[in-house]
Amino acid sequence: MHKSILITGCSSGIGLDAARAMRDRGWRVFASCRQQADCDRLQDEGFDSPRIDYADEHSITSGLAEVLQATGGTLDALFNNGAHGLPGAVEDLATQGLREIFETNVFGWHELTRQVLPVMRAQGNGRIVQNSSILGLVSFPWRGAYVATKFAIEGLTDTLRVELLDTDIKVALIEPGPVTSKFRENAIPHFERFIDWQNSPFRPLYEKKLLKRLYESTGPDQFELPASAVTAKLIHACESPRPRPRYYVTTPTHVAGVLRRILTTRAIDRILARLK
Numbered sequence: 001m002h003k004s005i006l007i008t009g010c011s012s013g014i015g016l017d018a019a020r021a022m023r024d025r026g027w028r029v030f031a032s033c034r035q036q037a038d039c040d041r042l043q044d045e046g047f048d049s050p051r052i053d054y055a056d057e058h059s060i061t062s063g064l065a066e067v068l069q070a071t072g073g074t075l076d077a078l079f080n081n082g083a084h085g086l087p088g089a090v091e092d093l094a095t096q097g098l099r100e101i102f103e104t105n106v107f108g109w110h111e112l113t114r115q116v117l118p119v120m121r122a123q124g125n126g127r128i129v130q131n132s133s134i135l136g137l138v139s140f141p142w143r144g145a146y147v148a149t150k151f152a153i154e155g156l157t158d159t160l161r162v163e164l165l166d167t168d169i170k171v172a173l174i175e176p177g178p179v180t181s182k183f184r185e186n187a188i189p190h191f192e193r194f195i196d197w198q199n200s201p202f203r204p205l206y207e208k209k210l211l212k213r214l215y216e217s218t219g220p221d222q223f224e225l226p227a228s229a230v231t232a233k234l235i236h237a238c239e240s241p242r243p244r245p246r247y248y249v250t251t252p253t254h255v256a257g258v259l260r261r262i263l264t265t266r267a268i269d270r271i272l273a274r275l276k
Contacts, residue, residue: 002028004071005238006064008052008112009082011038013181014131017227018079018234019047025235027077030067034082054082054108055100064115077127077238078116080109083149085187087214088195089202090144097194098145105149110156117169125168129237130157131230134177134253137260138268141276142210161245172237175257176230177250178221188214205276223251 005022009015010031019031019042032052033039042049048070050063067075083105086097113128120126135143136150154173161171191214197206233247248254259268 002026003076003238004028004030004067004074005077005079006030006032006067006075006116007079007081008032008054009034010042010047010049011035013183014176014179014227014230015079015081018081018231021228021231021235022238023047025239027238028071030070032063032082052082052112054104054112057108057111060108060112061115064112068119073119074123075116075119075126077129078113079129079131079234079238080112081131082108083131083146084190085143085183086145086190086194087142087187087210088145088191088197089142089200092195092197092200092202093145094194094196097190098148100194101145101149101190102152105146106152106156109153113160120169121167126170127238127243128160128169128171129234130171130173132157132173132175134175134250134256136173136175137253138256138272140272158245170237170243172243172245172247174230174233174237174247175249175253176225177252177256178224179230179250180220180224180226184214184217209276225250 005027007015007019007029010019011033015031019029023029029047031042031047031049033042033049034053036051039049039051050066051059052063053059084101086093086101109130116128130153132153133150135147136154139147157171157173164171197203200206229249233249237243237247248257259271
């Protein structure tokens with residue numbers, strides 16, 4: 001029998017690359033998307049593609065039920081990946097925007113994970129892999145909402161891993177840095193809805209830096225890696241007998257991990273302030 005994996009956020013980028021690569025390795029892949037049109041496209045590509053929108057608890061339950069019906073009630077691995085950004089200064093961040101990004105990036109992940117865990121307990125094993133970020137390690141300016149969600153995921157995942165040490169359910173975090181995806185473009189509607197930058201005390205900085213970075217594609221970032229770099233870590237997390245608790249992906253992530261261990265908070269603040 002093929003091992004099975006449910007991957008969220010498969011319309012493009014990391015999720016799509018992971019789905020294709022895991023299928024090529026013999027896994028039965030359930031490649032979920034938030035929008036039905038993307039699910040239809042992946043079904044045309046031969047995938048099982050249940051619709052799962054993290055902000056819609058009913059879709060989480062129905063999407064997982066679709067997976068379990070197809071597998072006879074088992075699931076070997078879950079890769080929580082789907083998420084979105086909300087760039088802007090914390091001072092300008094509408095509270096409703098923060099609620100909504102937590103609904104997708106944290107609460108939806110938590111709900112799906114909670115529904116999957118009884119399945120893995122019943123079968124006696126499983127893998128839960130969380131796609132975190134370099135922003136789960138350090139706080140970049142203008143990324144406060146996303147940073148907050150990733151810090152929350154880091155804490156929940158670390159705790160869950162410890163709580164499951166006496167089981168054969170393995171829990172791992174992947175920490176990408178700059179990776180090729182549509183993350184920037186997908187953040188634009190959330191920025192336009194929730195950030196009133198025109199009336200912000202930071203308006204000159206928005207005009208000088210953030211707006212250009214958000215709306216103008218300037219090619220790959222320095223140290224940017226393709227989505228396949230994340231997939232390589234996912235493969236190890238799902239197939240190794242001893243998966244690592246954390247997988248750093250890009251050079252900036254490795255650097256951030258080291259700096260967090262050796263520098264004071266004030267020193268890190270001074271370094272990150274240069275990114276404003």
